[in-house]
Amino acid sequence: MDHPLYEKIHSSKRFQDMVARRERFAWILSAVMLVIYFAFILIIAFSPATLGTPISKGSVVTWGIPFGLGVIISAFVLTGIYVRKSNREFDTENATVIEEAKK
Template sequence: MHDKIYTQIQNNPRFQELVAKRERFAWLLSALMLGLYLAFILLIAFVPQWLGTRISPDSPITWGIPLGVGLILSAFVLTGVYVQRANGEFDDMNQAVLDEVQK
């Protein structure tokens, strides 16, 4: 019985649209995060002296610290963006597919 329902869901055009949208969005966010990490690594590789420069002459904090913290925080922000969309648009699309199959 469940196999029939699973087949109906997999063949449903709305489900296929949901999967495609979700995959595109996840790849977009992954590429963005990878780009941020790559940029940080390239900064470390090619301009380490800039990352080691103090923010102000009397500050113990260098530019590398806020950039590193920002990189970590960007992962949390991008996760939040994904969760927000998953709990909104993607859940609505999922419910629409289930409603169609259960008719």
């Protein structure tokens, strides 16, 4: 970080606030994903019959399959939420900070 522009951006209060908000948002989404994942694992560990129960009488598909797919899909959804917020808010603010630093 020898370039003066980088130093100016990094020392900007607005940039530091944006980085803090982005990190907080990322940690919240990570925590949500961990709760979903560990809840699934805990159900498997302590109540395997719950997810091993067939969806309907005579079905070979158990409740574990849709719950497992839900865990996978939730990862994609949370990633999409992060990307959307990043594209709408963080990228715009980052560009503004860079423009201000160039002045």
